[in-house]
Amino acid sequence: MNENIHNLLVWYQSNHRQLPWRETSNPYFIWLSEIILQQTRVDQGIPYYIRFTEKYPSVFHLASANQQEVFKLWQGLGYYNRASNMLKAAKEIVAVYQGEFPKDINLLKKLPGIGPYTAAAIASLAYNLPHGVVDGNVYRVLSRVYGISTPINSGGAHQQFLKLAEELMSTHSPALFNQAVMELGALICKPQNPDCTNCPLQSGCFAYSQNQQGNFPVKAPKAKQQTLYLTYFVISVIKNQTPHLQLNQRKKTGIWANLFDFPSFETKQPLDMDEAIHNAIEKKWLPTDSFHIKHVSNEYKHLLTHRILLARFISIEIENNLSSHLIKSLLLIKHTSLLEYPVPVLVDKYLRDVQLIRQ
Ligand code: SF4
Incomplete structure (x- = not known):
């Protein structure tokens, strides 16, 4: 599989999308993008990211904003507790950490609105620390490649996929590995009609070899809305x-x-x-x-x-x-x-x- 991972990283370097938050390792910008992209599509999130980084170019600027103006800039994204937690976290980062995002994932997780996923994204993408970032794309790619039939919305799934991602990244740059898997899921290993012909993981992919791409990832039935x-x-x-x-x-x-x-x-x-x-x-x-x-x-x-x-x-x-x-x-x-x-x-x-x- 290591050779496949190597192919994946090579593929990523020449095929990834140019997204504004990819051009930086500044934890503040990475954090902003992660909060904006929760429950929001990339194309919808980009203008918000640009507006926020222009109006609040540093965590100090954001920390001194008031809630009403932050909400106004957030309007249209929904789930406003993201914006309110973002403001609280900015204030705490300034007050407690002098404006420096902590590098320790456990300290990151204690900040308002930063759960395990966002903490791992900041730690790996900004500080290149070996923490797996498991989102829908990662679930899809890893479940197909390894034929994992654990329902991804079941109790132990996150831990299982996280462990696997962290094993796979162990000999590579965590920032690069995490971004490459997510990007492969977004561009090639899509939910419908994955582009297996152009996939760098094809030779080691269980779902491809069994022609079972549509059966992964497995999901347990949802409660009715x-x-x-x-x-x-x-x-x-x-x-x-x-x-x-x-x-x-x-x-x-x-x-x-x-x-x-x-x-x-x-x-x-x-x-x-x-x-x-x-x-x-x-x-x-x-x-x-x-x-x-x-x-x-x-x-x-x-x-x-x-x-x-x-x-x-x-x-x-x-x-x-x-x-x-x-x-x-x-x-x-x-x-x-x-x-x-x-x-x-x-x-x-x-x-x-x-x-x-x-x-
Ligand atoms: S070969 Fe197909 S199913 Fe397997 S990881 Fe690549 S795109 Fe996904």
């Missing part, structure tokens, strides 16, 4: 003759942590209109009269790993200046200030559709 219905109330109030909106800042945990949206009901079944209005009056989001429904949106669909979200927006205008119906836990902002607030993609899409913010 749950559907959650969101009924949003976009409540307009006139204050000083100017239309204002009531905005909600979400809790510190869960999806969309700390982002802004509107008061909403989250239910397992769709709410019909009468029920939704009745519940909103009970919650005192609306007065018993003196309001009118301006618009009810179509359904907006948003897919998460374990959930399908179906959202509907009910736009309501409260007549007169009914300040008693301002909800104290909510922000009251001018329509024109909406752009300053980071919102979930689904809400952003609605706001653009109804032109509350410009396209």
Whole structure:
């Protein structure tokens, strides 16, 4: 197999994609790229990487940013806890490590938002330390080459693949090995129609020899995705003759942590209109009269790993200046200030559709 690994590294050096984070061994840039690329495609992640590195060229710049501006730059990537942890980690790296990323993988793993995968990526790609990086591409390549039938979403799989990767890299540069396997998975050993004819690992590949590429990697069946219905109330109030909106800042945990949206009901079944209005009056989001429904949106669909979200927006205008119906836990902002607030993609899409913010 060593000869195959040699072929793989040679292949990588002349065939890899030019990606901005490949041109550096600066741990800050590598860390940024790894956080951005979690649950994000490379082509989608590149502009975000460029924007972040331009606005925050060092960990010191990022550490002194505030959460709202970081979230605004992050908008569209989803999973905002990545951005919030990124900011916390930057602050800790500056405060505790004087701006130097630790080299010890165990210290890296203690930083907010840095799990075993990201820690191994920073340690190997920035410091060339012998830690395996096991992502979907690596699972696919190694399971096919070695005919490993352990389901990759089962308990011990990660440890098994990590051990194998670290054995294979032992006589090579860890940074080069990790990047080469991942790149082979992205460009040649793809999920569908792997390009075995041009693969540097072909001569030692179990799946190729048995014509079983489609049977690897093995996956255990997934739990069914749950559907959650969101009924949003976009409540307009006139204050000083100017239309204002009531905005909600979400809790510190869960999806969309700390982002802004509107008061909403989250239910397992769709709410019909009468029920939704009745519940909103009970919650005192609306007065018993003196309001009118301006618009009810179509359904907006948003897919998460374990959930399908179906959202509907009910736009309501409260007549007169009914300040008693301002909800104290909510922000009251001018329509024109909406752009300053980071919102979930689904809400952003609605706001653009109804032109509350410009396209
Ligand atoms: S020979 Fe085919 S299946 Fe085997 S590693 Fe290469 S591309 Fe993947």
